[in-house]
Amino acid sequence: MKNETYVRILRDMHFKNPVIIEGLPGIGLVGKIAAEHLAREVKAKRIAEIYSPHFPHQVVMRKNGTIRPLRNVLYGYKKQNKEFVILLGDVQAVTSEGQFEITNKMIDYFKQINVKRIYTLGGYGSGRHIDNPRVLGAATHKKLVKEMEKHNVIFGKSKGTIIGAAGMLLGIGKLRGMEGVCLMGETHGAYVDAKSAKAVLSALCSILGIKVNLGKLDERVKIDEISEKEMKKIKEAKESSESLSYIR
Amino acid sequence: MKNETYVRILRDMHFKNPVIIEGLPGIGLVGKIAAEHLAREVKAKRIAEIYSPHFPHQVVMRKNGTIRPLRNVLYGYKKQNKEFVILLGDVQAVTSEGQFEITNKMIDYFKQINVKRIYTLGGYGSGRHIDNPRVLGAATHKKLVKEMEKHNVIFGKSKGTIIGAAGMLLGIGKLRGMEGVCLMGETHGAYVDAKSAKAVLSALCSILGIKVNLGKLDERVKIDEISEKEMKKIKEAKESSESLSYIR
Amino acid sequence: MKNETYVRILRDMHFKNPVIIEGLPGIGLVGKIAAEHLAREVKAKRIAEIYSPHFPHQVVMRKNGTIRPLRNVLYGYKKQNKEFVILLGDVQAVTSEGQFEITNKMIDYFKQINVKRIYTLGGYGSGRHIDNPRVLGAATHKKLVKEMEKHNVIFGKSKGTIIGAAGMLLGIGKLRGMEGVCLMGETHGAYVDAKSAKAVLSALCSILGIKVNLGKLDERVKIDEISEKEMKKIKEAKESSESLSYIR
Amino acid sequence: MKNETYVRILRDMHFKNPVIIEGLPGIGLVGKIAAEHLAREVKAKRIAEIYSPHFPHQVVMRKNGTIRPLRNVLYGYKKQNKEFVILLGDVQAVTSEGQFEITNKMIDYFKQINVKRIYTLGGYGSGRHIDNPRVLGAATHKKLVKEMEKHNVIFGKSKGTIIGAAGMLLGIGKLRGMEGVCLMGETHGAYVDAKSAKAVLSALCSILGIKVNLGKLDERVKIDEISEKEMKKIKEAKESSESLSYIR
Numbered sequence: 001m002k003n004e005t006y007v008r009i010l011r012d013m014h015f016k017n018p019v020i021i022e023g024l025p026g027i028g029l030v031g032k033i034a035a036e037h038l039a040r041e042v043k044a045k046r047i048a049e050i051y052s053p054h055f056p057h058q059v060v061m062r063k064n065g066t067i068r069p070l071r072n073v074l075y076g077y078k079k080q081n082k083e084f085v086i087l088l089g090d091v092q093a094v095t096s097e098g099q100f101e102i103t104n105k106m107i108d109y110f111k112q113i114n115v116k117r118i119y120t121l122g123g124y125g126s127g128r129h130i131d132n133p134r135v136l137g138a139a140t141h142k143k144l145v146k147e148m149e150k151h152n153v154i155f156g157k158s159k160g161t162i163i164g165a166a167g168m169l170l171g172i173g174k175l176r177g178m179e180g181v182c183l184m185g186e187t188h189g190a191y192v193d194a195k196s197a198k199a200v201l202s203a204l205c206s207i208l209g210i211k212v213n214l215g216k217l218d219e220r221v222k223i224d225e226i227s228e229k230e231m232k233k234i235k236e237a238k239e240s241s242e243s244l245s246y247i248r
Numbered sequence: 249m250k251n252e253t254y255v256r257i258l259r260d261m262h263f264k265n266p267v268i269i270e271g272l273p274g275i276g277l278v279g280k281i282a283a284e285h286l287a288r289e290v291k292a293k294r295i296a297e298i299y300s301p302h303f304p305h306q307v308v309m310r311k312n313g314t315i316r317p318l319r320n321v322l323y324g325y326k327k328q329n330k331e332f333v334i335l336l337g338d339v340q341a342v343t344s345e346g347q348f349e350i351t352n353k354m355i356d357y358f359k360q361i362n363v364k365r366i367y368t369l370g371g372y373g374s375g376r377h378i379d380n381p382r383v384l385g386a387a388t389h390k391k392l393v394k395e396m397e398k399h400n401v402i403f404g405k406s407k408g409t410i411i412g413a414a415g416m417l418l419g420i421g422k423l424r425g426m427e428g429v430c431l432m433g434e435t436h437g438a439y440v441d442a443k444s445a446k447a448v449l450s451a452l453c454s455i456l457g458i459k460v461n462l463g464k465l466d467e468r469v470k471i472d473e474i475s476e477k478e479m480k481k482i483k484e485a486k487e488s489s490e491s492l493s494y495i496r
Numbered sequence: 497m498k499n500e501t502y503v504r505i506l507r508d509m510h511f512k513n514p515v516i517i518e519g520l521p522g523i524g525l526v527g528k529i530a531a532e533h534l535a536r537e538v539k540a541k542r543i544a545e546i547y548s549p550h551f552p553h554q555v556v557m558r559k560n561g562t563i564r565p566l567r568n569v570l571y572g573y574k575k576q577n578k579e580f581v582i583l584l585g586d587v588q589a590v591t592s593e594g595q596f597e598i599t600n601k602m603i604d605y606f607k608q609i610n611v612k613r614i615y616t617l618g619g620y621g622s623g624r625h626i627d628n629p630r631v632l633g634a635a636t637h638k639k640l641v642k643e644m645e646k647h648n649v650i651f652g653k654s655k656g657t658i659i660g661a662a663g664m665l666l667g668i669g670k671l672r673g674m675e676g677v678c679l680m681g682e683t684h685g686a687y688v689d690a691k692s693a694k695a696v697l698s699a700l701c702s703i704l705g706i707k708v709n710l711g712k713l714d715e716r717v718k719i720d721e722i723s724e725k726e727m728k729k730i731k732e733a734k735e736s737s738e739s740l741s742y743i744r
Numbered sequence: 745m746k747n748e749t750y751v752r753i754l755r756d757m758h759f760k761n762p763v764i765i766e767g768l769p770g771i772g773l774v775g776k777i778a779a780e781h782l783a784r785e786v787k788a789k790r791i792a793e794i795y796s797p798h799f800p801h802q803v804v805m806r807k808n809g810t811i812r813p814l815r816n817v818l819y820g821y822k823k824q825n826k827e828f829v830i831l832l833g834d835v836q837a838v839t840s841e842g843q844f845e846i847t848n849k850m851i852d853y854f855k856q857i858n859v860k861r862i863y864t865l866g867g868y869g870s871g872r873h874i875d876n877p878r879v880l881g882a883a884t885h886k887k888l889v890k891e892m893e894k895h896n897v898i899f900g901k902s903k904g905t906i907i908g909a910a911g912m913l914l915g916i917g918k919l920r921g922m923e924g925v926c927l928m929g930e931t932h933g934a935y936v937d938a939k940s941a942k943a944v945l946s947a948l949c950s951i952l953g954i955k956v957n958l959g960k961l962d963e964r965v966k967i968d969e970i971s972e973k974e975m976k977k978i979k980e981a982k983e984s985s986e987s988l989s990y991i992r
Binding site for chain 1: 589591592593595596597600633634635636637638641651652654655656657658659660663664666667668670671678
Binding site: 345352388389410416419430 | 752801
């Protein structure tokens with residue numbers, strides 16, 4: 001492990017043309033909950049780990065007494081004509097330089113396994129409680145907008161910028177010849193939101209043409225729920241990265 | 249797109265000796281408003297885009313449902329003996345290392361297209377409301393001072409330092425064999441100032457020997473006006489970069 | 497001394513297979529006190545110094561009127577079948593990039609001298625006073641857990657992450673083929689804790705199969721005790737590096 | 745000018761063995777005032793400029809309407825057997841990485857011109873007003889202590905660390921085979937202190953065996969005096985770089 005982000009490949013699944021599904025921690029943990037649930041339900045297999053000097057300099061203590069570095073993990077799934085790779089992890093880089101390096105390293109690997117399309121999952125913070133969260137979309141290319149609208153994803157209603165991996169994978173991906181969509185579940189932003197995650201995952205399943213038991217998602221979140229203090233940290237980090245971004 | 253700032257060339261306009269006109273976001277958005285108005289009025293053509301890991305790790309959501317990375321854009325204009333390239337964009341880098349890398353990459357490109365002169369546009373914050381903003385100047389070389397004074401640009405009245413791209417393009421440009429002038433419209437500094445932008449653009453048109461309809465500038469600003477909250481962010485970033493700069 | 501971390505070798509002790517004992521400053525200075533005491537008691541010899549641009553840009557003024565840069569120092573010990581190298585120092589890097597670079601440079605050197613195992617010493621902050629601090633452990637590999645439990649080190653009771661060198665040496669060490677254990681003495685976290693250091697050193701001596709006079713440890717700490725203000729700084733730095741680390 | 749610190753050489757003075765005298769901005773501006781006064785009194789000649797991406801991204805507006813980048817400047821002096829190079833400048837780098845890069849680049853150049861000894865000038869902040877400031881010293885080597893004591897420089901009375909260029913030039917210089925002394929005038933720390941600068945320059949002149957009119961120093965400071973607000977910024981920057989430096 002050297003002083004650059006690196007992708008440590010654990011298993012070659014011989015994909016033909018997999019899609020990426022990103023669910024790193026972000027607003028309301030919406031993307032993370034949705035993507036983790038998907039990975040568990042389809043029993044996706046760990047295919048690669050990503051380590052980076054742009055992650056915090058910490059190791060995680062596990063219940064069995066062992067440790068592991070902070071990391072992102074790729075899980076692969078392949079069945080008949082369905083192929084996807086789910087990106088999960090403990091953290092995102094907090095600096096722009098870090099985000100660029102990590103995103104580029106990931107896309108290098110995605111190109112190796114012939115990825116053409118990326119779905120990024122996240123929350124769209126509205127600052128208010130929402131009973132029936134909609135799924136808002138933002139795509140790399142106009143033609144994807146139409147395709148996604150068939151699955152009840154709403155375009156043109158989200159404003160501002162998408163911060164972090166959910167945005168960078170699409171932005172850099174687009175510049176490097178990929179296409180993609182960000183699926184954002186409406187959410188308050190100040191707490192973990194399983195309902196929003198369910199809406200996002202439901203839309204994604206419709207897009208991918210797969211079926212997943214969403215019932216268990218609620219249980220899981222109850223167990224895993226992170227504290228409000230931790231959410232506050234995430235929110236503050238988001239806000240600080242927004243400073244000086246005045247887009248017209 | 250790799251982990252360095254890079255200039256993505258979209259179109260070769262076969263310039264002989266174009267001048268650069270910089271209008272990135274800054275104090276009162278004076279330079280940005282002036283340069284954007286000029287680009288639209290003369291129907292300048294997009295010739296290159298600049299992407300950088302020193303810009304915030306965000307992508308912009310557009311009204312049509314698509315996204316794009318944050319970036320700077322170069323617009324070219326060429327007609328008879330008038331040739332110029334206008335530098336616009338969403339953001340500037342916030343760190344010194346970022347500003348140096350981006351400025352150097354731009355100047356590499358400017359040298360390729362045979363640029364010899366750079367005009368940077370900005371606001372000169374006075375902390376008070378001004379009815380008839382003057383245009384203050386600061387030049388790379390003494391001989392330019394005389395030339396500019398013919399166009400009612402006032403020299404020797406601005407104090408302190410010029411922060412960001414408006415300063416760096418001149419400072420590094422000078423070290424790399426270019427000449428240039430910063431045109432600063434007097435402005436309060438706490439709000440978007442179209443009047444100051446008009447004064448700056450008026451001086452620039454006189455210098456370039458071109459005519460531009462300035463009437464539409466006011467309308468445009470009304471539509472585009474950014475919130476006070478955003479201006480506050482810009483101001484704070486400026487202030488923070490001023491710390492530890494005690495020039496005698 | 498160039499712009500990278502570098503290990504300046506002072507003495508070649510011809511080790512066969514030494515273990516590393518890390519005691520850099522951290523929570524309650526537990527690891528530092530324990531490792532410094534060990535180094536003095538066994539009269540370990542200075543074998544290498546580590547300098548880094550990721551340490552603060554300061555030099556230390558010594559009582560004799562001379563200065564030295566901030567640094568980490570390796571002390572070697574070798575007697576019959578006991579071989580170890582103790583890592584001490586003024587500071588740790590405060591950024592992730594710094595921690596990664598320094599840890600990797602150290603491990604490069606450890607590989608040269610044939611290190612296979614690393615012990616890192618630290619405090620486990622509980623926020624309350626503890627009369628009989630236990631020693632908690634976290635290991636790179638499951639097999640080490642059993643081995644350490646024989647020496648009354650308790651596993652599976654510590655939660656969250658290990659921050660800084662005590663964690664990174666194990667995390668990166670593991671990825672680079674080494675094994676190791678972090679020994680954490682329970683401590684309040686808000687003051688220097690010699691009692692906790694004694695518990696940690698006692699466990700380490702049992703593991704290493706050596707005997708060390710622990711009586712002098714208390715005296716030493718009285719003399720060296722650092723101010724509460726300094727502890728506060730350490731604590732704040734720890735806390736700030738914890739932000740955005742929301743591990744599930 | 746590229747993305748690294750670089751020394752731009754303006755004049756070759758054919759030195760045999762010059763000493764360096766550093767006077768960059770620091771506590772009470774003591775070193776800066778002393779070194780600037782010396783440079784003006786002996787009419788030292790500008791021999792090199794230092795530019796760095798680790799300096800703030802700003803250019804200075806001069807009274808004559810022109811600009812220049814922030815920089816450090818080396819002034820050379822040579823007369824009979826007296827040879828010295830005075831280091832002055834607008835700013836210091838604020839990060840450790842920056843300080844290391846700049847210091848190393850400077851020492852590369854110093855080696856080229858055969859420098860063996862470095863004097864760094866600064867203030868020693870005591871937090872209280874002092875009528876007759878003493879000059880405290882800290883040296884790279886024990887033998888220098890004796891030599892300097894003959895000139896009423898007091899050793900072993902200053903505690904803690906020396907921050908910034910005054911420390912780094914000695915620390916890295918020592919590791920790279922040079923010797924040097926830091927001369928620190930006692931000062932309050934909260935305001936510009938010409939009296940302390942005079943004490944430091946007086947000691948330096950005694951050491952160098954030269955005579956300089958110190959009377960004009962007071963006048964000069966009156967004119968140039970920087971605001972308290974600016975001093976506060978310097979102090980805060982110093983304090984922030986002290987965090988996490990708990991040296992025993």
